[in-house]
Structures are given as C-alpha cells and as structure tokens.
Amino acid sequence: MYSPIPVLNELKDLYDSTRDYLADGFELHDYDDKGRFPHELDDPAFLSRLIPFAQANGSGSTYAIWRADDEPELARSPIVVFGDEGGEHVVARDFTDFLRLLGFDAEITVGHESAYFYREEDDDHSGSHDRFVEWLRERGLTPAGDPDGVVAAAQEAHGERFRAWITPFYEKIGWA
Structure with a gap:
C-alpha cells in the first residue's frame, strides 16, 4: 500500500500504469519522504504535521498534506506546496480540490507571495491528460475550470492558520 489514503492509492495505480504525465509537472514520489524538505527544517514538530507526496513542477517544488489538526481522514486535510526557490502556500482545501487542480493540467508556479496555475x-495537454480526466469523472469529479478560485478558497479557509503555524519554524532557523 502506497499510503493510508484510498484515493491517493488509486491515483498511484493510475500514475504507475501510464508512461506520460497525468498533469504537467506532477510526479508522485515516495509517500512521506521527509527528505523532500531542506535539511534545516528538521524540527520533529514541523515534520510530524507535513506529509510530502509529489513533485509539483519541473523545477522541484513539493506538494504535501498539512495535518492542520488531528483529522483522522487525511484526504480531508489541506494540500500545501513548497516552492523550490522558496514560498509555501495552501493550494487545496482537501484532496478532492487537489485532484481537480491537477485536472487543469498546468504546472504550478510558486513564489514567495503566491502560487498559481496558468x-x-x-497549450497541449499532458500525454495522459484524457485518461486522467476520465479517471476523475469516474469519481464524480471534473477538472478545475478556475484553478485560481480553488487556490483562493483554500487560502481563505486555511492560509492564515498555515502562515501562523509555519512562521515559528522559519524564525527558529532564520528564514523569517
């Protein structure tokens, strides 16, 4: 089993069965591989609340599940992105929103001030985009027509709380 999240396991099965990208820049990697974070961010309290699971774009940004609380169903937790050049943002309220963002089929751009899809x-779609869209539809989902709206809703729901949570860890290592 790849993860304790059934739909993520299904996504992994689909991912493993394709030769082309499901979404531009998206690549699953080992579930909960803490080595995806810079070595300075080694505080156990930080690492215990983040579960990295995928590369977000071609430059090495990382998607992670943020355990904002003790919600036992991880698929209901927010998804965050950590930019390879800095910047960290909540991008999806839960895994359902995240899958819809992937369906938009664009690399995420991550900066210090924002994260967005364009x-x-x-633009041509990724090689396995049609197969991924069909997979989404089988689960009652459709690709996000307005990814900025999905990201904005996630920021509205969790952005301030995420910033308040992460800031002390960054201050501790001199990044804030």
Missing part, C-alpha cells in the same frame, strides 16, 4: 488556450 496555461495558454493553445
């Missing part, structure tokens, strides 16, 4: 109208 694709041109005439």
